[in-house]
Amino acid sequence: MSDAAIDTDAPDEAVVARSYLRAGHSLRSWLLTTDHKRIAILYLISITFFFMIGAGAAALIRLDLLTPQGDLLTNEGYNRAFSVHGIVMVWFFLIPSIPNVFGNFLIPLMIGARDMAFPRLNLLSWYIYMGSGLILLCVVFGGGVDTGWTFYTPLSSVYANGAVVAAIVAVFVSGFSSILTGLNFIVTIHKLRAPGMTWGRLPLFIWSHYATSVIFVLATPVLAITLLLVAAERLLGIGVFDPDLGGDPLLFQHLFWFYSHPAVYIMILPALGVVSELITAAAHKRIFGYWFVAYASIAIAVIGFFVWGHHMFVSGQSLYASAIFSLLSIAVAVPSAIKVYNWTATLYKGDIAIDAPLLFALSFIGLFVAGGLTGLMLAMLAIDVHVHDTYFVVAHFHYIMVGGSVTAFFGALHFWWPKITGRLYSEPLARIAAVIILVGFNVTFFPLFLMGYEGMPRRYHIYPPEFQLLQVIASGGAALLAVGYAMPLFYLGWSLVRGRRAPANPWGATGLEWTTSSPPPKHNFTRQPVVERGPYAYPLAHPASRDDG
């Protein structure tokens, strides 16, 4: 990176005074901000809030499952709890989590831009997200829905109780927030790169967000029209999915998964980008096979559009279609595996610093591999027929979504926290939290693989007593996981008050975001950076202070 753009490593009051955090103190200066960094923080606060709601619903589910007869919730109450859990976690936490917090904060910094291409649109997308969130809160506290997050017809369009239309409206509206975010990312990456920032010099975080944005823009509208048709069916009697009105319920599943499978990659691709940054920074090494990792993101996004049928192997779709969907689903494993191999190769003979971000990244790799391999099993027609709609599927996607995406989210939070807030947190506590999360996660979700393989169906409130031991272990693991997730709230919160000031580059990492001060000034860089090297040009020309151990 350019020497001219490197700010002083020693944080002083002048850096703090001109930081974006000090550019206005009023509530108005936050709520009407067009600064991508402040919008990222607005998102961080809001998604944390929704994470807690989704986690609360998960706690209800796990408490209820302690006994085979389900003493805590009614059947209907259980259905509503898992529906709220799914809807909130998918659309109000996982999809916006890494892109809208870290993508927003980092994309302009990483490419050397002053802001997003459309700063006001960026703020608008936060307001749309909050508006949809408000509608969803009304649904949650108004009794909820019992359709599950998938809104399958004819359950959702004819039989379901509760505020289905309002829930659909909430998801529909949140989609526009995603589309505008994706649009903003794509245009920003194309049009606002600093001089010398060629495509081959983009950090891999940018590549994975680019791939995510393409899915945001092209898949989300299909969900929008699908949900719109469900609402039209419920409200106007225009039946596209209800057989009584001439419709076809399977059509809903096709359209829904045409969005929702790519949406799975919306949730994991940004995490893959985060891990590429964490691994290279911890190993102080150039990434192994830059172009393979970059194009693997694009390949995952593209192939991801053609695998939706693997959700429908037992729906009665044509066997030939199923066979093709099975093959394509297996093909997604190739780019995913490339990434895992390349991260491992990057660590090989690296100068490795075992800090909290690396612990999260390593947890991610392990859990992602477990989730990915069970995903391969599920892509096989014969095995899928056996374990379809069981806890095996639930365990698989929680390994990817929670073990993968949420772990990467915490890794990103710890890695970029000094940049975002200008403060250092307690490294020992962070390492303990990383380990507790890894252990808690496995204790929660590994038993689900066992139960699923033995035939425990998902979404059942009452279960045969022989599953009780494993259910209790899973609930105990969930309690441990909750402790792990709660810990950062305290030590990161504490760092805001008492944490030591962070230097510009606490990890000794490459990347333009580390060349500016922590926290960055309002317009990101005091001088326009000029890029002369690739993204992982280790060892650094100017070895940064690594006194934080």
Add this chain to the structure above:
Amino acid sequence: MAEHATEPFHAVERQREANRFGMLIFLSSEFLLFGGIFAAAMALRLENPDGYRAAASHLRLGLGTANTAILLTSSLFAALAVEAVRGARPRRTALWLGGAALLGAGFLGIKGAEYAMEYREGLMPGTATAHFSGPAEQIFMNLYFAGTGLHALHVTIGIAVLLVAAALAHKGGERHAMLVGNAALYWHLVDIVWIFLYPTLYLAGVG
């Protein structure tokens, strides 16, 4: 009016490119909104070609064709407005934009008249008088109303955008030129969606 780039941009050229590019991405997203309806129509037609053709023959081909001509002409007007704004001729820009909006309103009028006739024939789903000869006809009419209704909503939004661009024509300048360019692009999307809806729904009933 001084022409300079606003916040994140250093050069006005680049900002213009970014605006155009952003609009194109938005429109690709919009087009996929209709993708679900086209996919559903294709599935229905593959499963039941005869029922689909019979149902499509209920639509008024003449009115649909007239509307196609009207919408294509209005798209021409929008393109001429872009030419006028390039030549810095605000009055002419406003006239072409207004003309395009007027044709759009004419399109909506004809569409409304069609809906009224279909309602009287009992072809409008969800109404008390609705009666269909079979499930193929029913789902066809469902898709027809969902597709053309969503399209009409876009036409309405497009008319509003064209009128705003026309009303601001006297201001001129770079920002207005971007607005006219993007309004015209949006109007072309409305047009393109219709170019696919017309054969999918109307022409399928021919022969």
